[in-house]
Amino acid sequence: MLDITVASQIEQGFPMTVDEFDLSEICLQKNHLSSKIDLLMAARSRFAGFLIVLLIGAASAQISSETLGPPVPKAISDLRDAIVKGLGVNGVEGLKVSGFDVRDALVGQSVAYEFDIEVDKKVVPIKLLEDVDRWDFVDLPIFRPAAGEGEEEEEKALTERLRREERMVAPMLPPFQLAGPMELWIQDADDMRLALPHDVDAGTLRKVILSDGAAVTVKGARSVSLRHPLELPLPLNRSNLFNNGRPIASSLLNIADALRSAARSSSHPLLSLRIVGPSSLSSSTSSSPKNKLKLKRLSPGLVELSSPSIPTASGRTLWPLTSMNGSDSNLRGFEELLVSFLGKKGLEKGSFRLLKAEVSARTYIKMGFSMEKKLKEGDVDWSKFSSWKTKPEKAMAHFEVLARVEEGGKVVAERIQEVLPFQAVDSVTESVHTGNVSMSQQPIIYPPHSYFAL
Numbered sequence: 001m002l003d004i005t006v007a008s009q010i011e012q013g014f015p016m017t018v019d020e021f022d023l024s025e026i027c028l029q030k031n032h033l034s035s036k037i038d039l040l041m042a043a044r045s046r047f048a049g050f051l052i053v054l055l056i057g058a059a060s061a062q063i064s065s066e067t068l069g070p071p072v073p074k075a076i077s078d079l080r081d082a083i084v085k086g087l088g089v090n091g092v093e094g095l096k097v098s099g100f101d102v103r104d105a106l107v108g109q110s111v112a113y114e115f116d117i118e119v120d121k122k123v124v125p126i127k128l129l130e131d132v133d134r135w136d137f138v139d140l141p142i143f144r145p146a147a148g149e150g151e152e153e154e155e156k157a158l159t160e161r162l163r164r165e166e167r168m169v170a171p172m173l174p175p176f177q178l179a180g181p182m183e184l185w186i187q188d189a190d191d192m193r194l195a196l197p198h199d200v201d202a203g204t205l206r207k208v209i210l211s212d213g214a215a216v217t218v219k220g221a222r223s224v225s226l227r228h229p230l231e232l233p234l235p236l237n238r239s240n241l242f243n244n245g246r247p248i249a250s251s252l253l254n255i256a257d258a259l260r261s262a263a264r265s266s267s268h269p270l271l272s273l274r275i276v277g278p279s280s281l282s283s284s285t286s287s288s289p290k291n292k293l294k295l296k297r298l299s300p301g302l303v304e305l306s307s308p309s310i311p312t313a314s315g316r317t318l319w320p321l322t323s324m325n326g327s328d329s330n331l332r333g334f335e336e337l338l339v340s341f342l343g344k345k346g347l348e349k350g351s352f353r354l355l356k357a358e359v360s361a362r363t364y365i366k367m368g369f370s371m372e373k374k375l376k377e378g379d380v381d382w383s384k385f386s387s388w389k390t391k392p393e394k395a396m397a398h399f400e401v402l403a404r405v406e407e408g409g410k411v412v413a414e415r416i417q418e419v420l421p422f423q424a425v426d427s428v429t430e431s432v433h434t435g436n437v438s439m440s441q442q443p444i445i446y447p448p449h450s451y452f453a454l
Contacts, residue, residue, distance in 0.1 A: 099369030108132035116356035171361035177323035180210030206301035220279025223360035248326035
C-alpha cells in the first residue's frame with residue numbers, strides 16, 4: 001500500500017506525503033535484514049562443512065582402529081588353538097592368551113634331518129635341526145587373511161601371483177652331488193633341466209638310473225629321502241679317526257664303502273632315493289670333459305645315465321653323497337650320536353637297520369605370545385613377598401614358539417620356551433633398608449686412612 005500511495009500522488013502532481021528519511025530507513029532495515037540472512041546462510045554452510053569434517057575424521061579413526069588390530073590368519077589361529085590345547089590350559093577360568101601377531105613374526109630357513117634307526121627290534125627316531133643363521137620379516141602368503149565373500153573374484157585373479165610368491169620363498173637345499181650305482185625318483189619337477197653338460201630334452205622325468213661311475217649335481221631340491229630301508233653292518237670301525245691331521249667320521253665312511261661294494265655286486269639298484277622339486281640335474285664338474293655322461297631312454301619318464309669310466313673311491317667322501325667330506329662337522333656329530341646310541345652293540349658283530357632318512361629344507365616361524373591370569377585368594381603364597389610391594393592382581397608369562405611351515409600352508413609348533421622380555425629391578429629407598437631410623441641414631445664409622453690421598 002505504501003508503494004501504491006506514493007505512486008498515485010506522484011501521478012496527480014501532489015507533493016509526497018511520505019518523508020524521504022523514512023524511505024531510507026526502510027531501505028536500511030531491508031539491507032540489514034538481508035545481511036543477517038546472508039550471515040545465517042554462511043554460518044549454516046560452515047556448520048555443514050564442520051559436520052562433514054567430523055564425519056571424515058570419525059571414518060578415518062574407525063579405519064585406523066581397524067588397522068591396529070588386523071584379523072588373524074587361519075594358519076596362525078590354528079597354531080594358537082593347538083598350543084593352547086597342547087599346554088592343557090584350554091577352558092581355564094580367567095586365563096587370557098594374547099600375541100601371535102604376524103607383524104612381529106620372524107621367518108627363517110633351515111635344514112632338518114630325520115632318521116629312524118632299528119636295533120634289536122627297537123626303533124628310535126632322531127630329529128636334528130641346523131641353527132637358523134638369519135631371521136627376517138617376510139610377508140608369507142599364510143600371513144594374509146582369507147578373502148571374504150565379495151573378494152572371491154579378486155582372490156582368483158591373485159592366485160597365480162601368490163603361487164609365484166610361494167615358489168620364491170620356498171626353501172631349497174644347497175646343491176649336492178650324488179654318485180651311482182643308484183636310482184633317483186623325481187617328484188614335482190615338471191620343468192627340471194637336464195645338462196650332460198649341455199641341455200638335453202628328455203621330457204618330464206620320473207626316474208633316473210645312475211650307473212656305476214655316473215655322478216650328477218642336484219640343484220633346487222626341497223628334500224631328499226630314502227625310499228627303502230637299508231641294513232648296515234656292525235661293528236663300527238673307528239680305527240682311523242684322523243686324515244692328514246683332521247678328524248673324520250671314519251665309521252660312517254667305512255659303512256658307506258661297504259654299502260657301495262654291495263650295490264656294485266647287486267643285480268638291481270640297492271639304494272633308491274626320492275628327490276622332491278629339483279630344478280636341474282647336471283653332470284658333475286669333477287668329471288673329466290672327455291668322460292661325458294651318456295643318456296639312454298628306457299621308457300617315457302625313465303632314463304639311464306652312464307659313464308665310460310669308473311672312478312676309484314677316494315675314501316674321503318661319503319657315498320652316495322660324494323659332495324660331503326668325511327671331516328664335515330655335521331657328519332662327525334652324527335657319528336658321535338650313533339656311537340652313543342648303539343653303545344656296546346656298536347662294538348659287536350651284527351647289523352642295524354636304517355628305516356628312514358630324510359633331509360629337507362624348511363621354513364620356520366618364530367613369534368611370541370603371552371598368557372595372563374587373574375589371581376585369586378590362595379593361588380599365591382605371599383609369605384615371601386615384601387610387605388612394601390604392591391601385590392599384583394594378575395600373573396603374566398611370556399613365551400616364544402618355533403614352528404615349521406608345511407607345504408599345505410599348515411603351521412606346526414616344534415618348540416615352546418618361556419622368555420623374559422625384561423629384567424625386573426626393585427628400587428628401595430634407604431629408609432626401608434635402615435628401618436626408618438634417623439641418621440642421628442646411626443653408628444659413626446670412620447673409614448681407614450689412605451696414605452695416598454692428598
